[in-house]
Amino acid sequence: MDPKLIDGLRAIVGPAGLLADDVRRKPYESDALAYLKRIPELVVLPRDTRQCAAVMELCARHRVPVVARGAGTGLSGGATPVEGGIVLGLARMRDVLAIDPERRIARVQAGVVNSDLSIATAKHGLFYAPDPSSQKACTLGGNVAENSGGPHCFRHGSTTRHVEGLVIVTARGDVLDLSRPRADPLGLDLVGLFVGSEGLFGIATELTLRLLPIPPVTETLLAIYTSLEAACQAVTQVIAEGLEPSALEIIDKLTIEAVEASVLAAGYPQDAEAVLLVEVEGSEAEVASQTRALEPILRAFGAFELRRARDEAERARLWAGRKGAFGAMGRIAPDLYVIDAVVPRTKLAALVRATTAICRERRLKLANVFHAGDGNLHPNISYDRRDQDELARVIDAGHAILRTCIEHGGALSGEHGIGLEKLEAMEWLFTQDDLAAMCRVKEAWDPEGRMNPGKLIPVHTCMETRSALPSGGRA
Amino acid sequence: MDPKLIDGLRAIVGPAGLLADDVRRKPYESDALAYLKRIPELVVLPRDTRQCAAVMELCARHRVPVVARGAGTGLSGGATPVEGGIVLGLARMRDVLAIDPERRIARVQAGVVNSDLSIATAKHGLFYAPDPSSQKACTLGGNVAENSGGPHCFRHGSTTRHVEGLVIVTARGDVLDLSRPRADPLGLDLVGLFVGSEGLFGIATELTLRLLPIPPVTETLLAIYTSLEAACQAVTQVIAEGLEPSALEIIDKLTIEAVEASVLAAGYPQDAEAVLLVEVEGSEAEVASQTRALEPILRAFGAFELRRARDEAERARLWAGRKGAFGAMGRIAPDLYVIDAVVPRTKLAALVRATTAICRERRLKLANVFHAGDGNLHPNISYDRRDQDELARVIDAGHAILRTCIEHGGALSGEHGIGLEKLEAMEWLFTQDDLAAMCRVKEAWDPEGRMNPGKLIPVHTCMETRSALPSGGRA
Numbered sequence: 017m018d019p020k021l022i023d024g025l026r027a028i029v030g031p032a033g034l035l036a037d038d039v040r041r042k043p044y045e046s047d048a049l050a051y052l053k054r055i056p057e058l059v060v061l062p063r064d065t066r067q068c069a070a071v072m073e074l075c076a077r078h079r080v081p082v083v084a085r086g087a088g089t090g091l092s093g094g095a096t097p098v099e100g101g102i103v104l105g106l107a108r109m110r111d112v113l114a115i116d117p118e119r120r121i122a123r124v125q126a127g128v129v130n131s132d133l134s135i136a137t138a139k140h141g142l143f144y145a146p147d148p149s150s151q152k153a154c155t156l157g158g159n160v161a162e163n164s165g166g167p168h169c170f171r172h173g174s175t176t177r178h179v180e181g182l183v184i185v186t187a188r189g190d191v192l193d194l195s196r197p198r199a200d201p202l203g204l205d206l207v208g209l210f211v212g213s214e215g216l217f218g219i220a221t222e223l224t225l226r227l228l229p230i231p232p233v234t235e236t237l238l239a240i241y242t243s244l245e246a247a248c249q250a251v252t253q254v255i256a257e258g259l260e261p262s263a264l265e266i267i268d269k270l271t272i273e274a275v276e277a278s279v280l281a282a283g284y285p286q287d288a289e290a291v292l293l294v295e296v297e298g299s300e301a302e303v304a305s306q307t308r309a310l311e312p313i314l315r316a317f318g319a320f321e322l323r324r325a326r327d328e329a330e331r332a333r334l335w336a337g338r339k340g341a342f343g344a345m346g347r348i349a350p351d352l353y354v355i356d357a358v359v360p361r362t363k364l365a366a367l368v369r370a371t372t373a374i375c376r377e378r379r380l381k382l383a384n385v386f387h388a389g390d391g392n393l394h395p396n397i398s399y400d401r402r403d404q405d406e407l408a409r410v411i412d413a414g415h416a417i418l419r420t421c422i423e424h425g426g427a428l429s430g431e432h433g434i435g436l437e438k439l440e441a442m443e444w445l446f447t448q449d450d451l452a453a454m455c456r457v458k459e460a461w462d463p464e465g466r467m468n469p470g471k472l473i474p475v476h477t478c479m480e481t482r483s484a485l486p487s488g489g490r491a
Numbered sequence: 492m493d494p495k496l497i498d499g500l501r502a503i504v505g506p507a508g509l510l511a512d513d514v515r516r517k518p519y520e521s522d523a524l525a526y527l528k529r530i531p532e533l534v535v536l537p538r539d540t541r542q543c544a545a546v547m548e549l550c551a552r553h554r555v556p557v558v559a560r561g562a563g564t565g566l567s568g569g570a571t572p573v574e575g576g577i578v579l580g581l582a583r584m585r586d587v588l589a590i591d592p593e594r595r596i597a598r599v600q601a602g603v604v605n606s607d608l609s610i611a612t613a614k615h616g617l618f619y620a621p622d623p624s625s626q627k628a629c630t631l632g633g634n635v636a637e638n639s640g641g642p643h644c645f646r647h648g649s650t651t652r653h654v655e656g657l658v659i660v661t662a663r664g665d666v667l668d669l670s671r672p673r674a675d676p677l678g679l680d681l682v683g684l685f686v687g688s689e690g691l692f693g694i695a696t697e698l699t700l701r702l703l704p705i706p707p708v709t710e711t712l713l714a715i716y717t718s719l720e721a722a723c724q725a726v727t728q729v730i731a732e733g734l735e736p737s738a739l740e741i742i743d744k745l746t747i748e749a750v751e752a753s754v755l756a757a758g759y760p761q762d763a764e765a766v767l768l769v770e771v772e773g774s775e776a777e778v779a780s781q782t783r784a785l786e787p788i789l790r791a792f793g794a795f796e797l798r799r800a801r802d803e804a805e806r807a808r809l810w811a812g813r814k815g816a817f818g819a820m821g822r823i824a825p826d827l828y829v830i831d832a833v834v835p836r837t838k839l840a841a842l843v844r845a846t847t848a849i850c851r852e853r854r855l856k857l858a859n860v861f862h863a864g865d866g867n868l869h870p871n872i873s874y875d876r877r878d879q880d881e882l883a884r885v886i887d888a889g890h891a892i893l894r895t896c897i898e899h900g901g902a903l904s905g906e907h908g909i910g911l912e913k914l915e916a917m918e919w920l921f922t923q924d925d926l927a928a929m930c931r932v933k934e935a936w937d938p939e940g941r942m943n944p945g946k947l948i949p950v951h952t953c954m955e956t957r958s959a960l961p962s963g964g965r966a
Contacts, residue, residue, distance in 0.1 A: 084638075118731075119900075176650075176680070190924050195902075204691075204929050204947070205638075205651070208683040216679075229733035256593075258704035297785065301697075305776030360594050425594075427670075449665050454679050456935035457915050461928070472679070 017057045021078045025102075028070045033108065035059035042444035047090040047170045049152075051401055051411075052436050053423065054096060055214060056103040056285050065183055065191060066123070067174070073189025075102060081466045082187075084215045086127065089150040091349045091354050092435030094162060094214050099469040106157050106217060112136045113222065115152050120227045121180055126220055133225065142227035145172035148431070151338050153215070160220050163212030165431030167263040167338065168295075174431060175474065176211040181224035182187040184418070187462040195224065203377040206434040209457070213434050215468035216359070217461035229296035232368025234262075235307055236331045239280040239292040240285050244384065247290040248364040250317035251483050254294075255361055259309055263295040265338055265391030271345070271383040275337045282310025282337025282413035283330075285321065292388070293338055299388050341385045342396070347383060349398035351448060357417050359426035361391040371395045392430030419444065432471045442474055449478040492532045496553045500535050500577075503545045508583065510534035519578045522816060523564040526876050526886075527911055528904055531558070531578040538583050539600070540696040541664060547694065548664030550577060556813065557662075557943045559690045561602065561633025565626040566829050567910030569637060569689050574944040579694060581632050587698065588609045595702045596655055601632025601695050608700065617702035620647035623906070624814050635695050638687030640906030646772075646866035647703065651686040656699035659685060659692070664935040670699065682934070689908050690943035693938035708840075709737075710782055713808045714767040714794035715760050719743050719859065722765040723790035723839040726863040729769075730836055738770040739864030740813055745821070746858040746871070749811045753819040757812025760796065767794070767811055767863070802956075816860045816872070822944060823856060824836055824873035828885050832842060832892050834901035836866040841869035845895045846870045853884040867905030894919065909947045916934040917949055926952040 028036045029344075035041055036058055045053040062068045075082050081101030088095055099101050104454045106127035113123040134143040139303060147166035148154055154164070160182070165174040172178070181195035196207040210217055241247040247266050254264065269274070271285045272291065284291050292314065296306040307324075314322060327332035333434035334427040345352050368384065371393065375382035381398040395417060399410045418428060418441050428438050428445055442451065454473050461467070469475070503511045510516055511533055512643070520528040521936040532555075537543045550557050558578030563570055572578050584602035591597070592615035597608060605626040609618040622641035623629055629639070637656070639681075640649040647653070656670035675873040714723040722741050729739065742750070747759045747766065759766050767789065771781040782799075789797060800806035820827045821960055834842045843859065850857035850872065870892060874885045893916050894901060903913050903920055919928065930953040936942070 056632070061724055118837050144863070173652075176683070177648075188930070191519060192925050193922070194925060194928075204932060205687055206684055206932065208651070209932070212680055226938075232733075258707075299780050301780030305774050305780075309774065326740055363594050450550045450667050450669060451589075453667055453669075453681060455679065455680060457684070457932060460931035460935040 018078055021074065021080065022058065024074045025071060028067055028074070029060055033061040033063065035061070044088070044105070045096070046087065046096040047085070047088045047093060049068045049091055049093040049096070049435065049437055051323065052093050052096055052098065054098050054100065056097040057100055059103045059105055061105045061108045065185065068185045068221045069189045069191050071104060072185050072187065075466070076188050077079045078464065079464065083468050084157070084219045086155030087129070087153045089154040090158060090162060090405040090435065091356065091432040092162070092429070092437040094433050094435040094468070094471060096436060098101050098436060101466070106155060109221065115140065117142060119407045121224055122227055122436055123222060123224050124156055125222055126155060126160070128156050130154050130156055130159060137227050138230070141230050143212060144178065144225055145169070145228050145229050149342060155339060156222055156223055156225065157251070160211050160223060161213070161215050161432070162433040165387065165392065166392065167265050167387060169487055170264055171260060173260040176208055178222060178226045179207055180210055180226055182207050182210055185220035186218040187467050189418065189463065191431060202427055212223065212430060212433070214435060214472045214474055216458050218467060227386070233298060234331070235296045235303045236325040236334055237294040237307070237310065237314070238323040238334055239282070239289045239294065239314040240321040241290045241292065241317070242288070243318070244290040244368055245365045246318045246386065247292045248368055250292060250314055250319070251429060252364060253311065253313050253317065255389065257309070257313060261294050261310070261389070262297045262305065264387070265293040266384065266388045267291050267293065267338060267341060267384050268384040270348070270381070271341050271385050274344040274347050275341055277347055278340070280336050280340045280344060282333050283352055284337055293334060295422050298435050338385065345396060345398055348383070349400055351399050351401045353397045353399060353414065354432070355395045355417055355422045355427065356416050356429050356432035357393040357398070359391050359393070359421050361389070361426045363424040363426070364388060364391060364393070367393055367424060368421065371417055374413050374416045374420070378413050380409060380413055387430065390430060391426070411491070415441070436471060439471065439474055441478070448477065477491050493737070493953040494552055495722050496549065496555065496848045498816050498951055499534065499549045500533070503542050504535055504537050504550070508536040508538070510536070512799050516527050516593045518570070519560065519563070519580070521562045522560070522568060522570040524566055524568040524910065524912055526882060527571055527573065529567050532575055533690065534578045534580055537789055540660065542577070543660045543694055543696045544664045544666050544757070545577060547660050547662065551663050554939065554941065556944050558582070558638065558943050559632070559694045561630030561796060562604070562628045564629040565633060565637060565910065566636070566831065566907040567832060567904070567912040569908050569910040569943070571720060571911060573704070573911060576941070577798050579748045581630060584696065590615065592617060596699055597702055598699050600697055601630060601635070603631050605629050605634060606934050612702050613705070616705050618901060619653065619700055621653055622643070623652045624808070624817060626705045631698055631700065635698060636688065637906065638692050638871060640862065640865065640867065642740050642862060645688065645739055645862060646735060646737040651683055653701045654682055654686055654698060655683050656700055657685055658697035659695050659697045661693040662881070662939065662942050664917035670740050687908070689910060689947045691947055691962055694844045708773060708775050709806070710771045710778045711800040711809055712769040712782070712785065712789070713759070713798040713800070714769065714789040715763045715796040715808055716765045716794055717763070717769065718793070718826050719765040719843055720840045721793045722767045723843055723863060725767060725789050725794065726787050727837055727839060728792065728863065729785065731786070732788060733780060736785070736864070738768065739862070740768040741859065741861050742768065742813060742816065742861045743859040745856070746816050746860050749819040749822050750816055750856065751842060753815070753821055755815045755819060759812055778898040787880050813860065820858060823858070824875055826874050826876045828872045828874060828889065829907070830872070830889050830892055831904050832868040832869045832896045832901065833869060833905040834866050834868070834896050837867060838865070838899040838901070839863060839868070842868055842895060842899060846892055847889045849888050849895070853888050855884060855888055862905065865905060866901070890916070909948060914949055915945065923952065947961055
């Protein structure tokens with residue numbers, strides 16, 4: 017790396033904001049998709065938008081690739097610098113800049129941790145709805161890049177619904193201040209386009225996010241089943257009847273065992289094949305009415321026990337099990353591959369059956385935790401990455417599960433993004449024309465392809481687009 | 492126009508699909524923004540995606556501009572062919588292609604009339620939520636182009652939230668089949684980008700739309716006020732208390748008079764300065780609980796009377812007044828300028844005050860009908876376009892109202908789009924860098940600028956972008 021570039025960057029972010037030696041760069045070699053790694057040439061940690069813009073301008077001048085990184089909790093390799101270059105970490109940009117309780121918005125720096133925002137706004141009776149399992153670590157900027165979901169996104173929608181404005185530093189170092197007013201539209205929805213663009217367009221440095229009033233009453237129910245499919249069918253029926261719980265989460269036997277064996281001890285019954293966690297929010301009357309309507313449906317599909325959290329402590333404990341499930345699986349094997357699979361909600365049971373068969377055939381340990389309400393499964397395969405043969409079977413199973421989703425009219429990702437992990441699969445779902453349209457939009461933001469290269473859009477598609485479509489002008 | 496092009500188009504759509512003579516082209520000279528007109532050189536009415544693609548390919552070869560048109564009910568001039576060329580009308584593409592009640596989606600051709608979809612899906616207990624005032628005439632394709640709203644979008648969100656997939660014919664005549672799965676994301680949200688792009692990217696020919704279950708109980712309340720500001724304050728308070736009615740609409744005195752003098756006779760009290768129409772949906776218990784919570788708030792701000800629709804007939808009548816308000820204003824003057832203004836919901840009363848003053852200073856007749864819940868005002872100015880001086884004052888008032896919205900932290904449009912009407916105002920709200928980002932995204936879809944030219948993005952911005960930003964590569 018050009019020493020002039022290194023000196024220039026140090027002048028912008030100060031010595032503490034520049035990680036150049038091997039030991040300090042090493043933690044930035046991957047995100048939570050642990051089987052693909054590359055150590056970045058340099059890590060830069062700016063403090064604000066102004067520093068970000070200066071960094072980006074300098075990198076543009078030196079034609080160096082830039083990969084943005086929040087907390088590195090991503091599951092699709094989005095923050096892994098596979099093609100080298102600089103990692104621009106947002107960990108030092110952790111200020112909540114303003115909270116406007118009247119308009120119910122907050123302006124934050126991109127490095128603010130997800131759950132810190134709800135903690136900061138609680139005194140105004142407000143919270144930030146999207147709640148990924150990693151919410152105590154992941155950053156709001158990373159959530160924007162991946163359009164993250166979470167259990168409560170069943171009712172409230174994923175990150176994109178909660179972003180009102182973005183300050184964006186472009187690949188060239190320009191600063192854009194884009195907003196999307198409350199009533200949604202106003203011409204081109206560049207904010208919506210940016211959310212979920214996985215770092216391919218530029219860096220969002222400041223976010224204006226929407227807050228929701230904390231519901232007066234929250235009821236958490238746990239329905240216990242002797243079969244995973246029965247739990248899936250109950251979810252399909254709850255939705256078919258038009259009920260609107262705020263979350264519908266399923267946890268299977270292997271996960272229950274791991275959670276109960278861990279320090280979490282959520283109190284999930286160990287004789288169950290699956291538990292369904294249902295949460296209902298609203299006024300006292302609304303919650304009572306929804307709960308009354310839910311109970312017979314949950315029982316009709318064979319729930320042999322139905323528990324209600326009696327107080328806030330029990331409620332927190334039931335959720336701790338769900339949110340800590342991925343961590344608890346560390347008891348099963350050293351590595352965990354969390355697959356992100358989506359099908360129409362009516363196909364849940366079919367996908368569970370197929371996933372079980374795929375993993376059994378490949379002699380893999382499968383646990384399931386999932387946002388059943390969204391049709392978003394997380395088959396979790398426990399493995400040991402030092403065992404090359406097992407790793408190959410894990411990756412093969414992941415591909416087979418994705419192909420099954422596509423066959424069932426599903427998609428490649430519910431909330432983890434495409435990143436590196438599913439790059440190849442983009443061509444299974446999209447036509448060359450579709451991918452070419454994506455390439456052209458990408459190139460509108462980053463014509464040199466320096467922003468997070470090697471992610472989301474298969475690169476050879478862009479190259480082929482460029483040569484094959486002369487009438488596409490600049491494409 | 493090149494006779495070869497005309498012959499080619501006739502061969503694609505048949506003689507009945509081609510309008511070439513003056514009399515038949517005339518109705519296509521504008522949409523509902525009546526003060527700007529231009530007769531298109533030719534009108535083409537394809538029947539399906541295949542014909543659309545062939546038309547677009549031929550137009551690309553002849554380098555002719557193309558303006559898509561639904562029913563021509565748009566209010567920002569989006570379908571007016573200001574720079575000449577061909578109008579591609581979707582009026583003959585009216586088939587509901589498929590309804591999947593289990594997945595709650597419908598696939599339709601772009602020319603299907605908005606309310607026809609809910610009529611077709613009612614037998615499955617489902618409806619399509621976005622409900623513009625023009626819903627009995629406007630097309631779903633037009634709704635996608637403008638990201639249309641409607642009274643019930645307060646709760647359910649504007650068109651973009653209800654679009655799951657789009658078949659798009661590009662400027663070159665390629666066909667893309669893009670989808671956005673239920674759980675929102677999956678990389679670049681090209682569907683979301685297309686919704687609201689006002690015909691600048693290509694033509695959506697087939698739409699996959701989300702349906703919602705018809706709520707078991709709907710309650711409609713009418714609160715009657717002696718001041719418009721009091722009605723606005725009641726709305727702000729309803730939202731502040733976290734209540735979630737499905738619609739919150741305000742109608743002012745002049746509108747009430749026009750409605751009551753018309754055949755609609757909605758039964759609005761003529762001694763009121765404003766009425767607030769509130770609708771609550773859900774189970775019986777939920778509706779009862781919401782209504783109980785609403786009543787004291789509505790009265791606290793001085794509602795001197797509170798009515799409840801006793802039956803479906805009365806409910807329909809209350810809504811008929813709201814939905815027919817624009818038509819009823821034909822009694823006041825020959826022309827109506829429906830302004831689309833957005834401010835944060837807490838600034839409603841301030842905007843109403845400012846709007847009243849702006850129109851009084853310019854001796855203009857102002858009536859107000861608005862989606863109060865969204866902070867989306869529709870100041871309606873009645874005028875006679877033959878009176879050039881009055882027309883000039885109307886346009887000037889529109890500009891002054893928009894500038895006031897911007898000063899209050901609002902936006903240029905809540906649901907009608909930018910089109911021709913607000914092109915100039917884009918530069919009041921956005922920086923040159925912001926507009927340049929929009930230009931680059933536009934050019935990714937339509938490098939020759941042939942799709943609906945002269946709309947949404949000020950053209951000279953694009954030209955300046957092109958010369959000023961060499962490092963933007965293709966920009």
